[in-house]
Every structure is written in C-alpha cells, then in structure tokens.
Amino acid sequence: MNNKLYNEFIDKKSKGIKSFAVLIDPDKVDESALIKLIQISTVAKVDYFFVGGSLVVSNSTDECINTIKANCNIPVLLFPGAPSQISKYADGLLYLSLISGRNAELLIGQHVISAPMVKKSGLEIIPTGYLVIDGGAPTTVSYISNAAPIPSDKDDIAICTAMAGEMLGLKLIYMDAGSGAKLPITESMIAKVAGNVAIPIIVGGGITTPEKAAQNCKAGADVIVIGNAIEKDPSIITAISNAIHSC
Numbered sequence: 586m587n588n589k590l591y592n593e594f595i596d597k598k599s600k601g602i603k604s605f606a607v608l609i610d611p612d613k614v615d616e617s618a619l620i621k622l623i624q625i626s627t628v629a630k631v632d633y634f635f636v637g638g639s640l641v642v643s644n645s646t647d648e649c650i651n652t653i654k655a656n657c658n659i660p661v662l663l664f665p666g667a668p669s670q671i672s673k674y675a676d677g678l679l680y681l682s683l684i685s686g687r688n689a690e691l692l693i694g695q696h697v698i699s700a701p702m703v704k705k706s707g708l709e710i711i712p713t714g715y716l717v718i719d720g721g722a723p724t725t726v727s728y729i730s731n732a733a734p735i736p737s738d739k740d741d742i743a744i745c746t747a748m749a750g751e752m753l754g755l756k757l758i759y760m761d762a763g764s765g766a767k768l769p770i771t772e773s774m775i776a777k778v779a780g781n782v783a784i785p786i787i788v789g790g791g792i793t794t795p796e797k798a799a800q801n802c803k804a805g806a807d808v809i810v811i812g813n814a815i816e817k818d819p820s821i822i823t824a825i826s827n828a829i830h831s832c
C-alpha cells in the first residue's frame with residue numbers, strides 16, 4: 586500500500602502548511618453542479634476533495650468520483666459513513682473509527698465486516714480517529730452514529746480522546762461538529778487538542794466563513810473541511826481557500 590497522501594499530510598504539517606478540503610456529498614450534487622464545483626476548486630487551489638457523508642442514499646459515489654477524476658488532479662479521499670460508500674476510484678480512504686463514541690459498531694464492528702473488501706480496494710488507507718463534538722443541534726452524524734458527541738465545552742475529554750487515539754496508532758484526528766452544525770468547534774478545543782498530539786488534525790462542521798477557517802488554522806487545525814456552506818454557494822470556495830493558504 587502506498588502512503589503518498591499521508592506523507593503529504595505529514596510533510597505539510599512539518600512545514601506549517603494548511604490545507605483545504607471540499608466535502609462533496611454525492612447525493613447533493615448533479616453532474617453540472619459538480620463540474621462547476623471542480624472548476625472553481627481547481628482555480629482556487631483546493632487541496633483535497635472528501636467524498637461521502639453520514640447517510641448517502643443514492644448509489645452515485647463511483648460516478649461522482651469518476652467525474653472528479655476526469656476533470657481535475659485534486660486528490661479524492663473517501664469520508665464514508667458506511668462501508669457501502671467505498672469506491673476503488675478514489676485515491677485514499679479516511680478509515681474512520683468513531684473514538685468519541687461508545688458504539689462498538691463504529692469503533693470496530695463495521696471495519697471487521699468490510700476488511701476484506703477494503704483491503705482489496707487498493708486504496709491508500711489512513712487510520713483516522715473520528716471525534717464528534719456537539720455542534721449545538723442534532724446533526725445527521727450524531728443521529729446515525731447513535732453515540733453521544735463530546736460536549737462542546739469539555740476540552741479535556743477531546744484532548745484525552747485524541748491522545749488515546751494517537752497512542753493506539755491512529756494517524757489523523759478528525760474533529761467534526763457535524764455537517765451544518767450551528768456552532769463550529771471552538772478554537773480553544775482545537776488548540777488544546779493540537780497541543781497534545783503530534784498527528785495532523787482535520788477540523789470540520791459548521792464552518793461558513795474565511796475568517797473562521799483561518800482562526801481554526803491558527804488554533805492548530807491542519808486541514809479545514811467545508812461542505813454545507815459550499816453546497817449553498819460554491820463561489821465562497823475562493824475566499825476560503827485564500828484565507829486557509831495565507832495562514
């Protein structure tokens with residue numbers, strides 16, 4: 586298995602270079618909207634496309650990724666809510682374990698069931714500790730995961746969870762307030778987690794402005810993920826990308 590994407594994450598972190606990932610839910614874009622999104626993202630120098638969601642009901646993940654691959658060179662990482670969303674056409678897989686929850690299925694159960702299929706996919710697998718943080722409203726991820734999120738003001742729980750994930754050998758930490766969160770994760774929590782683990786940190790959920798994206802980077806996020814706000818207005822990609830890359 587190659588480690589190209591992960592080595593890039595590590596290299597960028599060591600140089601303090603921040604990245605921007607545009608999250609695409611295959612259920613929510615048709616082909617012409619997707620092509621427009623790809624064009625804007627290419628010009629804006631978006632670093633990654635994350636593809637997936639807590640609940641993807643259409644069967645269009647392969648098609649979505651093939652459209653991306655046919656139209657740009659931006660790497661595609663799967664961000665799956667379930668093994669059914671795995672596509673061999675992507676470049677890598679965020680192999681998520683929901684370490685903030687206590688639902689054994691999302692910690693290890695689904696991984697066991699899908700292990701042969703995941704291995705056969707040939708994807709670059711990046712073991713990722715997934716922390717869901719309370720974003721002020723029930724989100725799809727909090728409902729589907731059937732697991733309590735970390736309270737937004739309990740920085741210590743987030744720190745200890747991320748530390749445990751790192752010591753278990755996970756290679757990335759993904760702090761997520763959930764798609765469309767009313768309250769994005771606080772800079773205080775991001776900074777404290779970043780101060781206690783050495784692995785790269787992805788932050789997403791409810792980020793809607795360039796200012797917030799930049800503040801999150803300054804607090805210690807290495808990758809900012811935005812989905813919802815871009816679905817509403819893809820033209821914000823440019824300003825957000827500039828803000829992140831100026832940090």
Ligand code: 1GP
Pocket residue numbers: 608761762763764765766788789790791792810811812813814
């Ligand atoms: C959700 O982190 C992502 O899992 C992105 O959230 O859709 O709110 O940007 P938004």
